[in-house]
Amino acid sequence: MDNQNAIEFFEGQNLLYMQIFGNLRPVCLMWACELGIPDIISNHGKPITLLELVSALQIPPSKVGFVKRFMRFLAHNRIFDIHESQEDHHELAYALTPASKLLVNDSIHCLSPMLQFMTDPCNFFLVMASDSRMVDLVLKNCTSIFEELDSIVDVGGGTGTTARIICETFPKLKCVVLDLPHVVANLTGSNRLSFVGSDMFKSIPQADAVLLKWVLHDWNEENCIKILKRCKDSISSKGNRGKIIIIDAVINEKLDDQDKTQTKLCMDIAMMIAFNGNERTEEEWKQLFIGAGFQHYKIYHTFGFRSLIEVYP
């Protein structure tokens, strides 16, 4: 084997081992949450030293080396930051990163239910609600998309987390949450928020706009076109003023960085396995819109791994 082939061989070998052992990443993340490490660091108020962490975890000092290696692995995966003190014999201290800040339990945007879904998929609506709390950031960054509306139906809106945030943010807007009857049974609304138990394939109440957040990726092309046609009927009385607002991923392997594409493609496989659904490229979205009889769309790519798409009749 010449030098170049040897380099490629060992790069290939490394990549393969990385993928094979990579399944330890979510497992370690879950252990970190079960041990309460994000909460411990957050409550500490400043970077926590290794010995302070071991003491807070009530782990025998003889196991300090295990904790150090565990934290090194998570820090390498950008879940925690490691600070090395210049004074105290280069003592290590751990801090939260943007990712682990989202695992602190009293944070409004806490995503630990999404992580727990791996071991306990029973509480699906709690998981979806945790994801939906990020909608406040979407709304703050695109007020113009919502403030012209008088009414909106959140189709497949679950237990109403997104709709409640929309109502709080836009005090004139009336919001209907449509989901299957057993999902919305016993939920109470307010004067501007109501729940409708219905099948989105059959009927959707009239409104200025329809919101579909994390709904269409659950469905194949044929079903998406059926849903979109129903949504189009719902906004038909508004002429060209009505619109559909979709919050979902748009795969763009050329423009996105490696992390973002990785997230979108992982979700795509999850959707394929669980629902025969899929994440879509812009071209695939465009074909859906054309298939359902829409004329224009506009994509806003500024919301992390998901985008907001306005679709017009």
Ligand SMILES: C[S@@+](CC[C@H](N)C(=O)[O-])C[C@H]1O[C@@H](n2cnc3c(N)ncnc32)[C@H](O)[C@@H]1O
């Ligand atoms: C992936 S969840 C998204 C929930 C919510 N939009 C969110 O982002 O958190 C999909 C939702 O679609 C609802 N759903 C599935 N089939 C439906 C149907 N035929 N009619 C109405 N809602 C449906 C589910 O009950 C669930 O709440």
Ligand SMILES: COc1c(-c2ccc(O)c(O)c2)oc2cc(O)cc(O)c2c1=O
């Ligand atoms: C079943 O798909 C999985 C989801 C999911 C995400 C978004 C949706 O709109 C869904 O309908 C399902 O989420 C998770 C979360 C996890 O932590 C682990 C998983 O395996 C999954 C899914 O498989």
